[in-house]
Structure formats: structure tokens, C-alpha cells
Amino acid sequence: MRRGWRLWAAALSVYAFLYLPLAVVVVYSFNDSRLNAEWIGFTLRWYEVLLHDREMLLAAGNSLFIALVSSLAATLLGTMAGMAMHRYRIRMLAFMVLTPVAMPEILLGVSLLLFFIQVLNLTLGMLSIVLAHITFSIGFVAVIVRARLAGVEESLFEAARDCGASQWQTFRHITLPLILPAVVAGGLMAFTLSIDDFVITFFTAGVGVQTLPLRIYSMIKIAVTPEVNAVSTLLMLLTLTLIVLASRFAPDALKGKA
Amino acid sequence: MAMLEIKNVTRRFGDFSAVENVSLSIESGEFFTLLGPSGCGKTTILRMLAGFDLPDAGQILLDGKDMVDTPPEKRPVRTVFQNYALFPHMTVAQNVAFPLKMARIPAAVQRKQLQEALEQVHLTDKAAAYPHELSGGQKQRVALARGLVSRPRLLLLDEPLGALDAKLREEMQVDLINLQRDVGITFVFVTHAQVEALALSHRIAVMRAGKVEQVDEPSRLYSAPCNRFVADFIGHINLLDASVLQAAHGHHVHLDIAGLGEVLAPPHVGLASGGKGYFAIRPEQVRIGVHEEVRELKNHFSATVQQFLYRGDVTVYKVRLDNGMVLEALLPNAAPGRARLFEVGDTVSVGWRHDAGVFLVA
């Protein structure tokens, strides 16, 4: 029993360490004071300020647009990559797809920046951000899809062809329905990664385009205002929702197996 | 011309020949079985018939047409996979109707054929169930229905009963025989279980290490195996060292069994006097008994009971002949109770008819 108590205490302090800072942000976003110092009273004022902050709204719009486009593209490409990795089992292929996942973000950011400017001669902006986000998301989608495919009985694909299905029909009627949960989970993951990415976006955004994380950062440089707390809270809520959604699909991915 | 011709087919994996120069011809409507120990190349042959694998040499002709350029989805061939390979995200009805859907059969016809197929395997009430809600035997029947629904020319079954328990397996054997007779589709069935092969097949090809050893009807295979491997693989058999005394003498040959003496055996083509080999005889053909009744048989010897195993339907006796060899004999337990007529150590007579057993060239 005593050991059990200690375990609980340890777990509790770890969770506190993880979630207390987040809780502080959420709590102060409702604090009726300009300063993050003491609790004055409850207010929704800072959310109202947000609603009228044109620059913030623009940044949020950009972020959503980038996340949507890049996650859709990454889902498509990542699914194809995951299937290729499963089918061909070439180490080099897996290595190339997965490297961006493990690569330090700062490295990826710098190299993408150089690539866009010096090789592609691209003006940094929306397009370069989207391309960068696709680059680092593909690997995540591919890993999830490949893991799901690894759990699918290989003979199902042969059985489909045996029943007269062409390669395309096999994909449409067998492969896709079976990996769909993983594809959706991967897409949500890519969306989440995109919407709160800072480092890579910072390097590839250029001067014209603001995203939500970039906007928050530039506000913080002046002061951590309650408005920053409010927008962070909203971002947190969105991210959490997406994570819950993505994990909802994961157990589903196993249901079809029995 | 046979419906399915397998001509000198060889399949190598590296230096290893999984299938070596196999030739078989299978008639329309036949229940044909490939029988052999695990790893002898049965699945490899089925995969080449289905189109998942191609021969390195030789030809596969279906209705006279070479199949080499026909991909699996274009062959009029269906497979019942060993692990069933049912689509987990589809209901029983969707699984069974899948080949019809792929063939773009009109919906009304699809419904009719689906209904028929489900009735054939007694699964009408499970049409809306998902595979994970079914028992092993039911999954097996769904796989069968999916294989039969679009009336293929050929149905390939790879150890389809392997995963079922003994009682269910026996039931499914009966169902399979009836089903095959009713639909009239040619079955190529793969198994390593000789009892199953004997019970189900019109003809059996016994395989060993990629080669076909013998192709015959079950009863011929059982009573006249062509060599020691086939004799040993199909059921139990007693093997005695023997040599040919006199090759052809009317309706039988004279053999000399080492240390025992002369016996008469059924005639056999291609035997030469002096040839060495084995005399093979099934345990149920060996009689043991009190001296008079056995002595009426042309081949009889005295022996000592060494051991017996009571198996319910029969008792298996192991008796030691005077030359030191041990023979197995089966005695049916026809009367109620224990039919152990003999005890260990009893001296008995053993014998067999002159038309029983077979001489196998070494």
C-alpha cells in the first residue's frame, strides 16, 4: 500500500509538471487584469479583444488555410509513401521518408529556406510555408499508414485479386477501407503539426505572411498579455480536439482485424 | 483433352526446386487432391494455378489455353485460402457477393446468385454478420461460398480444413463432398492429411520434395502404393525385407521374406526374379488368431504377441515373427466389451491372403 501511495505521488507530480503551466495560461486568460500577476476576477474581455484584433484574425486564417492545404497534401502523399514502404520494404525508401520526422526542426527550417531561395528562387510566403509543412508531415502520415498496413493480412489483397478485382479495385474496395482510420488519424496529426508549428514556419515565412504561432511570438516579444493567454487557450483547445479525434480513429483501426 | 493440364512445371526459389517437373492432368468435374508432407510444394502449385506465381519452366493449360499471360483476376479460378482471407470490413453477404460485384453482374442476378451460394453453405441467416462474429466453421463456409458464387472453372482449396477441430472437420468433409457433387465444379484440394485425402478425392497426387510420386484413385493408392514413400505416407503399413523368388507364376508372385520363408503376393508388372525390396501389407489385412483358421491362409507364420493397444473400434496388436520382425495387425472389436483375444506373450498364428499386400522395389 505504501508503495502504491508513492507511485501515485510520483505520477501526480509528473502530471503537475506537464499540465500546470498550461493551466496557468488558461486561468489567466480569464483574469480581469492587464498583468499576469494576481487574480482579480473573471472576464471574457480578452476573447473579445481577440475578436477585434484584425492582425490576429488574419494570422489565424492563414494558419487554418496552411494547415488544411498542407495536411490534405501530406495525407495523400504520406499514404502513398506508407503503402510504398509497406509494399517494397526498401530500407533507403523508409529512411528517406522518415528522416524529416527525426531531423531537428531548426535544421529542416534552415535547409528548406536555402532550398526555396537559392534553388527554387521562390519568394517566401504562403506557398513556401505550405511546401515546408507538407515536407515534415508526410513522414508522420506514412508511419501511421504503414503500421496499419503491417497489421493487415497479406492474403486479403491476393483474395481480392483472386475474386476478380483489378489493382485499382483492390485498392478502392479493400486497401483503402482497411487503412482509412490510419489515413484520417495521419491527416489530423498533420493538421495539428502544421497549425502549431513555429520553427520551420519562422524560417520559411518570409516577411509577408503571419501565422498564429508567429503572431503570438511577436506579441510575446513585447509582453505576455492576457490576449496571448486567450489565443493560446483557443489554440490548445483546437489541438486537443484534434488529438482526441485522431486517437478516436486509432482503436477503430484495430476493430476490423478480429 | 483434360480440362487442366499441368505440363512439366518447375518452380525454383534460388537453387532450390520447390516444384520439379510436375505433370498432371485434371478432368472437368473432378475432385483432385495434392497430398504430401508440409513443404513439398503443394501451395506453390496452387499459387501457379491461381496466377500469383509463374512457373520457371513448363506450361499450365486451362481448357487448352496457356495461362501464363493471364493475371489472377482474369482467370476463371478461385482460391479458398487456408486462413479464409475474408474481408473484415464486409458482411458475409458483401464478402460472398464480391466476385459478382467485380464482374459487374446486374444487381438482380447478383442477389439471386448470392442467395443460392448462401443456401448452399447454410449461411442465409448470417448474411448480415461480420467475419469476426463467426465461428471457424462458419468462416470456412463463407470462404467456400465466395469461391463458388461466380461459378469458376476451377476451385483451389489450400488446406481448408486445417484450422478446424476434429469433429467439425469430419462434418465439413461430408459437406465438401456433397457441395462438389452438387455444383460440379472442378476442385483442386491441398492437404497433408492422408485420411482427408482418401475420404474426399476422386484422385490423389502424392507429392514429395517437389515431385509427384503417384497419381491414383484413393483405393488404388492405398492398396497398391508404387513405392515405399507412398506406402508409408498413406496410412499404416508393415514393411518386410523381401526378394523375388519367382516373378510371374499365374496369379501371384513368390517372394522370399528374409528369415521367414516363402510367401505369395499379388502379381506386379516389371518384377524380375532375384529383385530386392520390401513386402508391404496393411495391418487390417494381417489376421491373427487360433491356429486352425489362420492356417487355412496360404501365407501364415507363428508369432508371439508383444503388445496391444485397445483403441475402441479396433485393437492394434504388435506381434513378433520368428525372424525377429514386428508386424502390426488390426482386430475389429465387433462384439461388445473388450475383444482382446490374446494376452502379451501368447503364441499365435498370423497370416494373410495371397492377394493381399504388395512388393515394393527397393
Ligand SMILES: Nc1ncnc2c1ncn2[C@@H]1O[C@H](COP(=O)(O)OP(=O)(O)O)[C@@H](O)[C@H]1O
Ligand atoms: N516465395 C518463396 N521463396 C522461397 N522459398 C519458398 C517460397 N515459397 C515457398 N518456398 C519454399 O518452397 C517449398 C514448398 O513450399 P510450399 O509450396 O508452401 O509447401 P507446402 O504447401 O507443400 O507445405 C518450401 O520449402 C518453402 O520453404
Ligand SMILES: [Mg+2]
Ligand atoms: Mg502449404
